[in-house]
Amino acid sequence: KNCQFYCNDCHQQMCEQGRDEHKKNKKTKNHEVVPYKQRKRRIPAEKCKIHPTKDRDLLCEQCQIPLCSKCTATKEDRGHVFTDLEIVFAEKVSQYQEEIDKFEIRNYFEPVSQDVKKEIAGDVTEIKKIMEGIRTTMKAEAESVKRMVDTVTLDNIEQVNKIEQSLLQTLNGQNQEIDDYINYLNDLIQTYYGNPSPSKIENLTLSLKSKSLKIRPVPETSKPVPPVFTAGQHNKEDVAKLLGKITVPNTKAENRKIKPMQTASTQLKPTEKQKKQVREKSDVKQTLSLSSSVTKVREYTVPGVNGVYHISLGKSGRLWVSDYIGNLVQTDLKGNQLQKIQTSGRDEGYHTVTQDGDLIYTDRVNKVINRITPDDTITEFIKTGDWEPLSIHSFHINGDLLVGMIKDGEPSKVTRYNKTGTEILNIQRDNKGQELYSVPRSITENINGDVCVSDHYSGVVVVDKPGQHRFSYTGQESWFRPYGICTDVLGHILVCDTYSDTVHLLDQDGQFLSLLLTEQQGLKYPYSVCVDDENNLWVGQYDTNTVTVYKYLQ
Template identity: 80%
Template structure:
């Protein structure tokens, strides 16, 4: 088995290095600076006993000297192995006697290279452990400020609308009062006119009575009428009653402008205050998580070997790969029965294929970059619809039915327990998040939201799985952590990375109780034991894995890996 080259090992990797001696597959612990070869403990002892190599400098692997690239001087055709201290250029040994470098001082290029490598590794470690996570913290703080600003502005809009509504009600009240005043004036004027009209009617009746009397005088049929008419004196007719024309009210329109109305309402002011700079924590206070020692990892593996016939392999080997038609990338994988594979991409396209790459079904969902689908013990696929806040079921005959309604909670991630068939769902509102457990029938039986101190456990639980001991393992994107609780909901631990923080995505467990979680920062898969102790990074550049975002383990203990840069699913053997 070939040893890993220097370029294939990231500076913060925790992968098991392999001895460089031919036909030796033991783990590398030492390094020969003369041969530039990694060695295990046994090969080191043999190397130091050999007469030809016993004077070689063998050191612990971390203290090794870096091998220089082999390059020959263009003038003297000798290997370049020195650095001119005056000119600061690499040269060969013959160049030291030339006119250009006469009187200059020289040093071993390998030593200088080793010093530079050490400096660069420290800077890389600083970037990973401080600058990058601190920058991410600032991004989160900015995102929090964006949320606050949006809420503040929405509150202002609500207040303005409420104030405007209040002014509208006052305008309606004043208008109603004035209309009532007009009604009263109208009633008074009409009453006066009606009185005058009645007076005229009475006067006309009076005149008609006089006319009738006078006609009786003109045609006397009775001697008495004649006698009365001869005796009557001058007749006086009552004068016509006086009437007057009404004086109607006059409406004078109010004088107002847009500015007058604006004065009635509140105003918006932007404080003339200089924005306060965000605080950046000093580098020396950046916290790092202690890694377990090699002895601790060895003890953990030995305990696992006692319980199981399987153990971790010293290397990761690709078994096969599949191209999934219809998706652009692979953000989540669910393995079904009879060799069926469900894959979803960033755009929410959910595709079912067989292992020959034939597309069997394609659905457009809104699951996006979350672990939103899982295969049940019965072989059905269930998936979340966070927009409509439901969980749907797809039966083997491709019928889609609504299975569970989640109320006000948006379901993000889902996992069907292989222990008892329970359904675990990571969900969220705008203010909080939780994990809910349902039984097979879809009845809620448990809610996990806070730790024993009352603090929230989750922020964005976008991938979820269950371990062999019943632990619920959640990949929480906004917490930059894997949050693990036991089956009763008690918080056990949170894994936040090794030398630097993680950005966790897909998560799964295996038959040994290992937790495997994809990390976008290291572009690898972190392998943890059942108690959250870091064991190794499973992949380096040599494996051809770039940005793994989804993982799952099949019945043959193979690890399936999906990436967001390709539509190919790769299968690896990591247990033996």
């Protein structure tokens, strides 16, 4: 039966029936039987080091050390007092139980520790994926260098073959010339020592008329000059430059965020407002889905631009909009212009708002990424070297930056930086070494960590967080020209197609779900899309400075 009681004398757990029988027994009727939670904890049995046959079951109050009964004989003479160690142990256990309850070990520390453990396990998985992605990229780089080495080697061998053919042709000509000379000498010998043929009588007659015999000199020949092969001057560092290198960012690891412990009163007595917020959040998460139709909610006019090529939503109801000629304008929702910057940007998604509310934008000409803080201070944030930064996106969960970049003679790439500007990962090729991007015009990140790129020529290219290619989407027709791209809280991918004047809706695995917006709904030349915190879709078109907001989730 279930244990409900405990005998502190026998150190036995018992049910209600067992307790009653224990009390009736003459030998145990005087034992102390208590509810199980109030039991005295049995001290661990430990033998005395001086008297190995005896257990240490007493505590000397003066010395504060455990002793056996034999040890007390020496200390009694000094007036020391001894207490039953079991009683002291029980008191301490009771005291610490209160401390444990006070500090919410089971309700706070243990659950939070389990959460940290899960987070560490997730980090382990993520690190393994990232490292595998790095290994794959390294192998692809090595294969590329190998192909380059093979090409250069074949060119060199072909050059050697041509030089060899020319030298042998010269030597063969010289050899033939010597053969002809030897034949000439043989004919001369035959003329004077042999029986001349009738055809040579004439030559002999001419020779006899001469005062002396003239012999042609040996033909001049030259020794060929072979080519010299100069071995390439290279070392391990040169090869490492070709293949790239892995570096560990000199950035201090961030401490994991531990949620603060709430007081017991807060945990036990949430306010009605808190209860309502929890219910509403839970209900929204459970029931949010695609609407059967798309509804136009409102429109905003953005002064200072002649088209809406890219939108970045900021805090406090503010938005940034850019057009094709480098105008980057910040407005409020009433259409008031708050700030205007002249940039080198064109039709790409070259600006984004961070989780801190800063605007970050790319400068293709100077090859830098700039930051604008809420107090309107513009600072140079990241230098991109020889690469032109095109598109950029800030992920609001961890602050990472994704930057699409191009460079003459190099495959385009997407680089991930952390929020301090330290380079983390370059994504350039798939696991077969094929180039992923042509012109990464717009970029975003999905709720599952996928990097989604709108490439004007390659379509929608999606890789996972470590950079492994997941899928590419090239539209529903033969022509597909994607521009703006974004994702929502359900993991949907939304992308503009300027060729068919539509907005395509995909799931997070690249499956086409629907044409969310078309010409029939008044859409024309869609260039930019984004989703706000209320799950509304914002759409910009390049022939007007109006931003239209749609509701498509319910």
